[in-house]
Amino acid sequence: MDKWRNIFNPSSVFVPLGAIVLGLLSGAVIMLLGGYNPVDAYQALFRKVFGSPYDIGETIRTITPLLFTGLAVGFTYRAGLFNIGADGQYIMGMTGAAIVGIKLQLPWFIHAPLAVLVGAIFGGLWAALVGYLKASRGVNEVISSIMLNWIALYLSNYLLRALLLEPGQQRSYFIHESASVSIGWLSRALENARMDWGIFIGLIGAIVFYFLLWRTKQGYELRAVGLNPDAARYAGINIKSSIVKSMFIGGVFAGLGGVFEVLGVFHYQVLSAASSGYGFDGIAVALLGGNHPVGIVFASILFGTLTYGSAGMNFSADVPTEIVRIVIGAVIFFVASHGIIQGIVKPFMASRRKLDKKGAA
Amino acid sequence: MMGEPEVIVELKGITKRFPGIVANDSIDLKLRKGEIHALLGENGAGKSTLMSILFGLYQPDEGEIHIRGRKAVIDGPGRAISLGIGMVHQHFKLVQPFTVAENIMLGAEPVKGVSLDYRTAHDKVRQISDQYGLKVDPKAKIEDITVGMQQRVEILKTLYRGADILIFDEPTAVLTVQEIRELMQILRNLTAEGKSIILITHKLAEIMEVSDTVTVIRRGKVVDTLRTAETNEEELAEKMVGRSVSFVPVKKERAPGEVVLSVEGLTVGTGREKKQLDNINLTIREGEIVGLAGVDGNGQHELIEVLTGIRKATSGRIMLNGQDVTNRQTRDLMDAGIAHIPEDRHKHGLVLDFTVSENIVLGSYRDDAFGRGILLDSKAVERYAEKLVGEYDVRTPSVQNKARSLSGGNQQKAIIARELERGPRLLIAMQPTRGLDVGAISFVHERLLQAKAEGKAILLISFELDELFNLSDKLVVIFDGQIMGEANPAETDGEKLGLMMAGKTMHAEGRG
Structure with missing residues (x-):
């Protein structure tokens, strides 16, 4: 646990910033080795992202699920749990929203909120199951949540086939218009980019994240359990219920990510052979963001931008999109091994380091 | 009488600065061959920094280190070890699932062909162990042996690497009374064999018992270096804190009031396995400090855990202010008026x-x-x-x-x-002064006595007999999960208490 904490709590702002720079440089080196021009490539990347109103809108759409899964991982991490199951929770969120969106017919002011709520609760309960297993049976949350990812994938496919599949298609029926959370006028303003309420709810989610953990008694308990479960128990905090609660809240975040993908972006759910990977990207986002809501917002913007922009890099500079995955991988690598960065920026951080030593002496 | 033995380590004008603080201010220190040199100072006085410099963990800003008369630059622990310096840290650095021998040979494994030569390692470990009377079994696993034994493994490790200058950093902080006594003997054995020892500590009794020379450090400066035989605890304490300190807190008599805690027949564990607590009866009144004496591991932890709701009682009753609170949740017990100063802060x-x-x-x-x-x-x-x-x-x-x-x-x-x-109505304090320096200890004692004067009931669990005698109104001895008997601290002494702590019931003589 301590090891994870060390990796997961890079102490300063320098580390993530340094990691981003080094990550981009690593990508550049690899492009040079491959005979590509990195300057052109990065220019193409940013042109793609900021090139047109449509691209800006679509970049925001790419950011949204990363923001949600980042919050999901970060929140549970603050409570001492490593939620590797955001992927499964995300899928359950999609499924819950799709069922309500397709099967029910209600006025829009009930239908959309209900679909969002049910999707969120699906995600939350899926995560709470992991919490329950840990609290009552001591099952390691990493193991159970990774297994539940697969169960979620196939359970979701099964439910799709059994309940929602449009004949002859590899996807569900479309959701009813009343369940849609797309924002028509915003889409029209951004050249028909797929815009929905997701990003706004995500930003509110980041605020809720902060408020819950640092402004409520419940959050105080969760953080105490996260940092020292023994001391928390001695202070009369119920560890088991804390574990279940924090997993549930994390799962709600991840589930919401899936909800907006169905209700806002695609308006249907597809049968998937493999996971979306958003849950795992969420781990990277939380890691880069230092498990702090503000950091997570910025990290999701960065990763979303790189991911969406990679298409432009491919198109106009002929650089394969995989290069961007390498950049993202390198960023994560440098955040995790923050000793490297501290070594490089040592001259700037000399005073900090001395203070640390004094504390250790 | 022979002349003074040769100086084996000499620190000259060592200065180490950290931002905003001078941790060591031109410190001089001479360690002679075969002596135990105590380094005394409060927490934060600069003892550990100085020893970290000697062991190569820090570089001094100014000053020189001479080992056996030659100037040495110690740029890392590896260099220190090759100069024959070994350090026994306060927190042990051992691999739990490995055996004693495996831990000792780690990093210096004897090899035979491509495989490790366990036989040589075992033999060598046993030989060193016998030479210094350490009584360590090379084949035992670390996780199975006591803290005292683990410390000896650390000592063995330094000896195995050929150390003849040993630094001990607060070695007794984690030990029981018996283990401390044994450690003192081991230290004497080591010096008898020609090893030289630096002992970092803030416990005066240990210094008086075992050291030859003592150097007192306060706020990074050497206050004085004295021969132990020519000083006493009061003088050392005064030099250490810079003012005179009263050792024995003034215990005010106070008529105890209502019963606050009453424990009746408390048992943890069923008949089949060994009972961790067996039929414990205990009463604590308002304005009373009850001291629970016993060797570590005889049920003190279990008793506290049951009283604070961490562990469930198998049978028996816990009454707090006349209310049955047996097996309530920790939170309910806290609300009912129980406070707890845990042993491991x-x-x-x-x-x-x-x-x-x-x-x-x-x-x-x-x-x-x-x-x-x-x-x-x-x-x-x-x-x-x-x-x-x-x-x-x-x-x-x-x-x-x-x-x-x-x-x-x-x-x-x-x-x-x-x-x-x-x-709170009831305060449970376990080892409340563990690892603290003299100044902090007297503060804690004063606060406990003040709480008593305010009418709180206090259960004090300690492994330090002096503390129990100085503070308690009533002593209760626990052994093997059972209460062996009660004693009035004014009428009993350490010997009698020690017998009870070793499992002899108080009434044994009387009843024949």
Whole structure:
């Protein structure tokens, strides 16, 4: 646990910033080795992202699920749990929203909120199951949540086939218009980019994240359990219920990510052979963001931008999109091994380091 | 009489600065061959920094180190080891699932062909162990042996690597009374074999018992170097803290009042396995300190855990203020008026990465004073923490600093402030002065006596007999999960108590 904490709590702002720079440089080196021009490539990347109103809108759409899964991982991490199951929770969120969106017919002011709520609760309960297993049976949350990812994938496919599949298609029926959370006028303003309420709810989610953990008694308990479960128990905090609660809240975040993908972006759910990977990207986002809501917002913007922009890099500079995955991988690598960065920026951080030593002496 | 033995280590004008503080200010120190040289000072006085310099963990800003008369630059622990310097750290660095021999040979494994030569390792470990009377079994696993034994493994490790200058960093902090006695003997054996020892400590009794020379450090400077035979505890304490210190707190007699805690027939564990607590009966009244004496591991932890709701009792009753509170949740027991100063303040007492203020409300944060309903008002928390930090003299730059950054004594003060200010009826304090320096110890003792004077019932569990004698109104001895008997501290002595702690019942003689 301590090891994870060390990796997961890079102490300063320098580390993530340094990691981003080094990550981009690593990508550049690899492009040079491959005979590509990195300057052109990065220019193409940013042109793609900021090139047109449509691209800006679509970049925001790419950011949204990363923001949600980042919050999901970060929140549970603050409570001492490593939620590797955001992927499964995300899928359950999609499924819950799709069922309500397709099967029910209600006025829009009930239908959309209900679909969002049910999707969120699906995600939350899926995560709470992991919490329950840990609290009552001591099952390691990493193991159970990774297994539940697969169960979620196939359970979701099964439910799709059994309940929602449009004949002859590899996807569900479309959701009813009343369940849609797309924002028509915003889409029209951004050249028909797929815009929905997701990003706004995500930003509110980041605020809720902060408020819950640092402004409520419940959050105080969760953080105490996260940092020292023994001391928390001695202070009369119920560890088991804390574990279940924090997993549930994390799962709600991840589930919401899936909800907006169905209700806002695609308006249907597809049968998937493999996971979306958003849950795992969420781990990277939380890691880069230092498990702090503000950091997570910025990290999701960065990763979303790189991911969406990679298409432009491919198109106009002929650089394969995989290069961007390498950049993202390198960023994560440098955040995790923050000793490297501290070594490089040592001259700037000399005073900090001395203070640390004094504390250790 | 022969002349003075040769000087084996000489530190000349060692200065080490950290931002904002001079940890060592031109320190001189001479260690002679075959002597035990005690380094005495309060927490934060600069002892550990100085020894870290000698062991190569830090580089001095000024000054020189001479080993066996030659100037040495010690740029890392590897260099220190090759110069024959070994360090026994306060926190052991052992691989738990490995055997003793495996731990000792780690990093210097004897090899035969491609495989490890266990036989040679075992033989060598046993031989060193016998030479110094360490009585260590090379084949035992670390996780199976006691803390005292683990420490000996650390000693063996340094000897195995050929150390003849040994540094001990607070070696007795984690040991029981018996283990301390044995360690003292081991130290004497080592010097008899020609080893030289530097003993870092703040326990005066140990220095008087075992050391030949003592150097007192205060705020990074050497106050004095004395021959142990020519000084006494009072003088050393005065030099260490810079003022005179009273050792024996003034115990005021107070007529005990109503019964606060009454434990009847408390048992943990069923008949089939060994019972961890067996039919414990205990009464504590208002304004009374009951001292629970016993060797570590005889049921003290279990008793506390049952009283604080961490562990469930199998049978028996716990009455608090006349109410049955057996097997209630920790939170309910805290609300009912139980406060607890746990033995392990890092593991159980504090959330080290919480701020001081967050730690000070651990246990009372649900109070409406710290925010209505579900909200937590961090401003109110900080105001409260600032008040307590002032009243209990917790030295911290601000209440927003992490508890981790505080010294042990200040961490303990913060815990005591938190627990006492919750207004408990019963205070359970286990080893409340463990690892603290003289100044902090007397502060803790004063606060406990003050709490008693205010009418709180106090259960004091300690492995230090002096502490129990000085503070308690009544002594109760626990052995193997059973209460062996009671004693009045004014009418009994350490010998009698020691017999009970070893399992002899008080009435054994009388009843034949």
